[in-house]
Amino acid sequence: MIVTIDGVAASGKSSVAARVARELGVPFVSSGLLYRGVARLCLREHVNPDDEDALLDLVRRCPLDLRPREQGNEIWCGHQDLTGELHTHEVDETVSHVAKHPRLRDWVNEQLRHVQGSFVVEGRDMGTAVFPQANAKFYLTASPRVRAQRRVQERDEDIGEVEAALRLRDEKDAAQSAPARDAVLIDTSNLSLDDVVANVLRAVRA
Numbered sequence: 001m002i003v004t005i006d007g008v009a010a011s012g013k014s015s016v017a018a019r020v021a022r023e024l025g026v027p028f029v030s031s032g033l034l035y036r037g038v039a040r041l042c043l044r045e046h047v048n049p050d051d052e053d054a055l056l057d058l059v060r061r062c063p064l065d066l067r068p069r070e071q072g073n074e075i076w077c078g079h080q081d082l083t084g085e086l087h088t089h090e091v092d093e094t095v096s097h098v099a100k101h102p103r104l105r106d107w108v109n110e111q112l113r114h115v116q117g118s119f120v121v122e123g124r125d126m127g128t129a130v131f132p133q134a135n136a137k138f139y140l141t142a143s144p145r146v147r148a149q150r151r152v153q154e155r156d157e158d159i160g161e162v163e164a165a166l167r168l169r170d171e172k173d174a175a176q177s178a179p180a181r182d183a184v185l186i187d188t189s190n191l192s193l194d195d196v197v198a199n200v201l202r203a204v205r206a
């Protein structure tokens, strides 16, 4: 069984996917971490994120390894765990530049398709481009303000700046972020995390 949970930045994809996966007793996979990993390598190696050939050379030189874990996915580059370096302002600003390249997206999607068995996978285009055959598909949204409020609970940043950055990332991600026609749309603006998880599990088990 494959369950896809797509949605806009900070809509709750990772949190919901992790909880749903735990309840179903299957791994969860965070596709965004692969893009974030490439963005992190760009920053570390001073590679231009707008240069597609340079990005493909980078991931050949520094192959990233996505490791689904119950407590959260890990991203390794050889023997180096990059996981703790992927949710920074610099990575947030770089990742959409990385994600716009078709051949880089093909590379990410090839990594994702190696995952075997049953799993929950979250991202932007899991239910459309990567796993159109998924058994259940969900698409999470929330107002930019609500998403910014949630994000500043995690990071000590100005809420106005966070909201503006989320709106900008939404625009940059629009090309790959359309919900699948058969996805269940959930506006989480006025729902608790528990409510969203319950709604998803009810639909998966229906």
Ligand SMILES: Nc1ncnc2c1ncn2[C@@H]1O[C@H](COP(=O)(O)OP(=O)(O)OP(=O)(O)O)[C@@H](O)[C@H]1O
Pocket: 007, 008, 009, 010, 011, 012, 013, 014, 015, 016, 032, 150, 151, 153, 154, 188, 191, 192, 193, 194, 196
């Ligand atoms: N329905 C909800 N109600 C309240 N808080 C929520 C809800 N969903 C998620 N959160 C909280 O909002 C924050 C962002 O959630 P999360 O990281 O899962 O979003 P995301 O869509 O994966 O973000 P990104 O796209 O940046 O990876 C987390 O602190 C999470 O606990």
Ligand SMILES: Nc1ccn([C@@H]2O[C@H](COP(=O)(O)O)[C@@H](O)[C@H]2O)c(=O)n1
Pocket: 009, 010, 013, 031, 032, 033, 035, 036, 095, 096, 097, 099, 122, 123, 124, 125, 126, 169, 173, 176
């Ligand atoms: N399937 C996906 C997942 C992510 N992206 C790009 O990566 C950025 C970070 O993703 P998060 O889920 O961690 O926010 C995101 O803003 C996209 O630019 C993607 O294109 N496709």
